[in-house]
Amino acid sequence: MAMTHPALLFLVLACAAAATASRGFYLAAATTTAARGFYLPAVAPADFRKNDLLTVEVTQLSSVKTQVPYSYYSLPFCRPDTIVNSAGSLGELLRGDRIESSPYVFEMMEPKLCQVACRIVLSQQGAKDFKEKIDDEYRVNMILDNVPMVIPVRRLDKEEPPFYLQGMHVGAKEWLVGRKDYSYFIHNHLSFLVKYNRDAHTGLTRIVGFEVKPFSVEHELDGDLKGNMTRLETCNPHSGRLVMNSDRPQEIEANKEIIFTYDVNFEESDIKRASRWDTHLKTPDEHWFNIGNSLMTVLFLSVMVALIMLRTLNRDISMYNQLENQEEAQDQEESGWKLLHGDVFRPPVNADLLCVYVGTGVQIFGTLLVTLLIAILGLLSPSNGGGFMTAMLLPWVFMGLFAGYSTARLYKMLGGSEWKKVSIMTALVVPGAVFLILFTLNILLWVEKSSGAVPFTTMFALVFLWLGVSLPLTFIGSFLGFNKPVIDNPVRTNKIPRPIPEQPWYMNPAVSVLIGGILPFGAVFMELFYILTAIWIHQFYYAFGIAFLVFIILIVTCAEISIVLCYFQLCNEDHRWWWRSYLTSGSSALYMFMYTTFYFFTKLQITKATPGMLYFGYMFILSYAFFVLTGTIGFYACLWFTRLIYSSVKID
DSSP: OOOOOTHHHHHHHHHHHHHHHHHOOOOOOOOOOOOOSOOOOSSOOOOBOTTOEEEEEEEEEEOTTTOOOBOGGGSOOOOOSSOOBOOOOHHHHHHTOOOEEEEEEEETTOOEEEEEEEEEEOOHHHHHHHHHHHHTTOEEEEEETTEEOEEEEOOSSTTSOOEEEESEESEEEEOOTTOSSOEEEEOOEEEEEEEEEEOTTTOOEEEEEEEEEEEOOOOOBSSSOOGGGOOBSSSBGGGTBOOOOOSSOOBOOTTOEEEEEEEEEEEEOSOOGGGTTTTTSOOOHHHHHHHHHHHHHHHHHHHHHHHHHHHHHHHHHHHHHHOOOHHHHHHHTTSSGGGGTTTTTOOOTTHHHHHHHHHHHHHHHHHHHHHHHHHHTTOSOTTSTTHHHHHHHHHHHHTHHHHHHHHHHHHHHTTOOOHHHHHHHHHHHHHHHHHHHHHHHHHHHHHTTOTTSOOHHHHHHHHIIIIIIIHHHHHHHHHHHHTSOOOOOSSOOOSSOOOOOOOOGGGSHHHHHHHHTHHHHHHHHHHHHHHHHHHHTTOOOOOHHHHHHHHHHHHHHHHHHHHHHHHHHHHTTOOOOHHHHHHHHHTHHHHHHHHHHHHHHHHOOOOSHHHHHHHHHHHHHHHHHHHHHHHHHHHHHHHHHHHHHHTSSOOO
16 A cells, blocks of 8 residues: 555645634734623622611732732721631632722612721831832722622723723822822722612612722811711812812822722612623623634534545555455555554553553543533632632542543553552642642742732642542542453554654654644634633633633544544554654644743733743643643544554454
8 A cells, every 4th residue: 555645634734724824813802701691609699778788898909910919908008997808719719819808888879978988197118019019000909799890991982881990000100290200199089889780579689780980189188087077178078079080199108198088879770680790701703703713614624634534544444354365465565554553552662651641631631521511501600709710629639530540441451560650640740740830839929928829728728639639539540440351452462563664754753743733722722812811911701601612622623633643654654653642732732832922922011020930830830731631632532543443454
């Protein structure tokens, strides 16, 4: 049989390039999917009556410029008499959310104007801290009944609904004439607007929106400070003086007094509580268009590759099985994949390590599948910020059972006997590397005194889940898998390996592996942009239906490209397909890391060393997990394909 022509290889590559080019590197502001219908909230719906107390909670100070979160009270803001910490989930602690009480307390449907929250005198350090946070563009984040505080921004077209910015800036800076440096101003007057929906039958209300307009005002006292009875000359509803602008902003200077004030108004809305997140979770039309384009391209490629492969394989198998003349058989079998029947299932070098990575890939695959199914069923509420991380962590722990099982089954098929060793390696190698990186990054956050640093107790809980739950489950899975009957190969393996002929340039391992990673990356890179935007530009991501669709596309593309290149390799009489099949689709992680680097320099404003290290550390973990996942998908696709074709021919 003559060597397979490389035209099919270049056809696949061309289609992958066309898929990437057709979508383009679309770089635009990304939002997320609209959550239509009812989804389960993080807590039971809260009903309020007139004059019920509403307590605003503060979460963190965040910045897209530094990516290092801080506690709200790391700055000398107004404090309540007692700061109450809300019990956060494991996911919220890992995200760096620290939910605490604030001095802003309202009464339902009772507007208040010019309320004095507190009066402080800035110390030298306090003024310096405020200026540093303003330089780094930090935003204050608050929540009311699990609804995030947002700033409405009107569009140029008045008929269009406004879009919303999450949180408000700590302050602003401006270069004034006659000054040698910037002047810094703090937002010390907050005008809150609480939107509520009233039940016509019960008269009860539910909060559906929480907006703010910040101002910087240099207040002047009208008399003495008398708590809630304090009067201000610059903000007095009795005399008709309200804060409408920042003509006299409050400058930040050491030893200078600052008076913090706020207004609160209430507005009835037609928005139902189940739909109150729709304004935050809206999918742009471009998102759906790009996903549809990607899906159609992959479907076309799948049909094309399937037709070509089936036609070629049917011809190969029919020819092998119908040859009757021995001399003709010798002439026909001078080359071809059938000649490798005695070597194709020969165990590879470092077979135990391959089994470990495949088992870990099964664990990651199961974790993603379960998490996405939970999300698309509506069991994760956007009001529970750490819900997704919690929902992802727990399945990963219990998927250790499947990781150990798949590792042991493959290890026994390859003739291994030390199943206990590979079991422990499965539980420690990849998770251990990820833990070391996370621990190092956590030390950086501790040094920065960031609220994003995972507390010691939480770190201990993670180690317990890993070593106390996941590792034993992995061991149990390995025990069960190794005691199952061995998976028999369809052909016998010769004792002496067949020499491998010289390979064409396009089947060089480095070339074929790099080619193989293009298609899987091209299938997911557009969604990767939206995910990176949600993570690093602090936008909401709730497009789990789209994410699940992209996940299916990724599985198909990894399987297709691995099978095609594996077939080329076997046709060129190279039986060393085990590791090559894993690396072929796994190399897409290299393109992912390159794209995250491109994203860092083109979309982010990070200039400091610590945030840069955090970014590349987290992106390396993401790319590493993507490598293990895609490599495992490609490996299992090639294993199935190889067993299928060699069980379909008659071997003498």
